Every structure is written in C-alpha cells, then in structure tokens.
Amino acid sequence: MFALSRTLLSLLLLAAGAGTQPASTGQTKTVPELKVAAASDLSAAMDKLAAGFEKQSGIHIAVALGSSGNFFAQIQNGAPVDVFLSADKSYPEKLKQSGQTDGAIVPYARGQLVVWTANSTRLDLASKDGHVLAALQSPAISKIAIANPEHAPYGRAAVAALMHDGVYDLVKSKIVLGENISQTAQFAQSGNADVALIALSLALSEPMQKSGHYVLVPQNSYPPIEQAGVVVKSSQHKPEARRFLEYLTSAEARSILHSFGFGDPGLTDPNPDSIRAEAPQK
C-alpha cells in the first residue's frame, strides 16, 4: 500500500517536473532536474540517495518507481528519462545494444534474496546445511509467492534458489507469481500467501518488519542480482546524469544502499569502450 502510493506520487512528480522546471530558477543558470526511472526494490532507498545527491550537487532528482521491464519498454519508445536504474543488468545492456544509451553501464548494487513469512505462519526457517528453502516442502505451507521469473530478476533468483535447494519440483504447485517484487511482498503481507521470496530491501521496510520475519537466502544458491544503471541517450542533461551514476558508486551512496539491504556490486564494467564499440550480440 505504502509502496503503491509512493509510486503514484513519484509518477506525479515526474509528470509535474516535465513542465515546471525553468520557472523556478530566476536569473542564475538553470539547475536541471534529473528524471530517474528506478526499479521498485529501490523504493525505500531512493529518497535518501536523491537527497544525498542533491545536497552534494544541487541537482534535484525526480524519481519514478516501477518494474525494470516496463521502464525498458518505455525508454525504448522514447520516454523522457535521464537515468535508468535497473534491477538487472540485462535491460541496460539491451538498451545499449540498440544504441539508446550514453556511456558505460554502471553496476551500483547487488540485490539480496530473502525468504519472508508472516508472524502467523508456523515454519522453522533454520537452515539445514545451507538449504534454507527445504522447509518450504512442509504441508503447513500452501502458497509461496515469488516474482514472475520471466521478467523479474528476483523471480529468476527465487527459482534458481528453489532448484539449488532441490525443492523446486516439490513446491512448484504452491507457487503464485507477483507482477513485480512489491506485489509479491504484498501477497504474503496481506495473508494470502504463507511465504514470499523477496528482496531484502523490501523485507526491511516497516510494514513487512511489523507483520513478519525473514531469513537471508545464501548468496551461493542463486546467480547474483547485479543492479546496474545507465544514462539514456535522449537525455538533455547527460553530464549531470553521469554525475548521479558516479555518486551511486561513492562511499556515501554505498553505505545508504547497505542500510537498505543491498550488497556491493561485483565486477565493474570490465571495458566499457570496447563494449560500446562492438555492440555484442548476446
């Protein structure tokens, strides 16, 4: 509910920002407003990141939150966005291949998967030899919510982790799919699903903390969720946009991201220029 209204609010801000920016800044040089399209697992962290960046640079940030796949399609079709913060590296990479990005892709965080249960669900999530998810076979669990693995990075991670723990086929019939990671959390928080495999960043949010508890799924049981950002080619504020991406890799931004449940990104883009030149096929 909270996430939903926040999304609406940020969309409104984004829409409002499009028409109003030049009026406010008087005779001095116009301070641009950056429009950032961010993956929904960033919903809590984004306020602090935007505030931190504005304090440092004086550049205001308008955030729209949503599913990375949706933003990808919108940007591909010319949405007026300066920076795209995806929950998954593959979308910025695809944008890059179609020549709609400017400069290198910047990995800014690594998403962490948790298994969340409501306080009312009786389930011992103690790890059995590192296989946390083995407990989901229990007949006490009738519905397990995950994000749609076809287009949500956390959904892919959830399926991989269930397979790693050898229970995917056993619990397959209990799985319900959320459209994005926020909806997945909401399925469990509303008491309709017993368990949800969600982002740590969401499990740390206040409503989820209040109504349940979580256990981290070990990082080695699913491929890393590399979150990456990119400057959109049609942006009118490329230097500022680039500066924001650089800010995301600063120590200050890292510590904000840590506090909201994100890990450090793995490898940085190995050789951005060669990638830009070749436009790899993958």
Added chain:
Amino acid sequence: MNWQVLTLTVQLATLTALILVLAGVPLALWLAFSPRRWKFLVEAVVAMPLVLPPTVLGFYLLVAFGNATALGRWYQRLTGSTLAFTFTGLVVASVLYSLPFAVHPMAAGFRGVDRKLIDAARTLGVSQRTIYRRVVLPLAWPGLLAGLVLSFAHTVGEFGVVLMVGGNIPGVTRTLSIDIYDQVQSLNYAAANQTAAALLIFSYGLLCLVYGLNRSFVWSGR
C-alpha cells in the same frame, strides 16, 4: 497462441456470464419495475464497477480474502485455503466486476417492454410470475442476450482485478490479458501481437453481434 490460457479464459467468462444471468435477471427486473423511491441507491451500487478503477476492487478483494478480515478467516477455515490465487476467487471477482455489464442491458430491455401488454395480461387474471415468464422475458430477450454477451466479453477483457488477486498461476489464474502483459514484459512482442490481434478481432465480432441483434430487434419491433 497459448491454448491453456484461452480455455481458462473462456471457462471463466462463460461461468461468470451464466452466474450473472441467473443473478442479474431478478435484479434487473426489480430495477426496471419496482416502485421503490430508494431504488437509485441500488442502481448506483450496481453501476460502481463502471467508474471505479479495477485496482480499488482488486485491492479490497485481496484484503478481504486474506486473514485480516473475518470473511477471509472464515473461508480459510472452511476450505483450508484463501480465495486469492484460485479459479473460484477469479469467478467471485469477475461477477462483481462485470455486474453492470449484465444488469444494465437487461434492465433496459425490461423497461422497453410495452406497459399495455403487461396491464392487459394482468386484467386477464394472470399471476405476476407468469407475466414475467410469458410476457416480459420473451419481449426483452435482446436485452438479456446483450447482458450475457457483454458480461462474457467484459470478463475476457478483465485485467487489473485478475492481476491483483490472481497470482498468475498457469491453468488456474493466468488469463489471456495477463498472458499478453507477460509477453510484453518479457519483450516477446511477436507472441503478444498474435494473442492481442486475435482478441481484437474476437471483441469486434462479438460487439458486432450485440449491435446487429439490437438493430434487427428495433426494426422488427416497429
């Protein structure tokens, strides 16, 4: 084209339309003929799904189905599972969501029946039930048919509510509209286009049927 998705959608729409005819006819009769002054209050309730965003219904249904409400807890005790993420849950949601699409054309059909015929039947000493059965229903059939077809079509086209309470389970709650959304999200534009185009043609055909029938009825009635 995904046949499982298609079959499921047709099942959902058929069941919803049938339930709506059974529940909608008495309701529409009452709306058309009742002399009650406060009738407009009920009319407004019936019309609500026309103006409310599907998210309102979806949100309240999800909360109602969950264990935060007495209703949700009662159903879970009774059946051992929640109504969300089940086919039954989708039927409940669809019946509520498509209610005006069944009741409005039906009530319009009933209102269109010539009052003199009803009065004539009454002077001949026929009971109210028989008047409904032998006079009103046969004369109002295009309205009934329109209600049936429109509630079917509207259920096929339902998206928001299903997205919010369905849980996207293949063969249980994954309907055509959800499938198209998934395809677009996964960037399978070709597959999405195939299903979407089929749905476009189907809807056009169905609506042509409704309007065509209405037209021939008006002509033969004059």
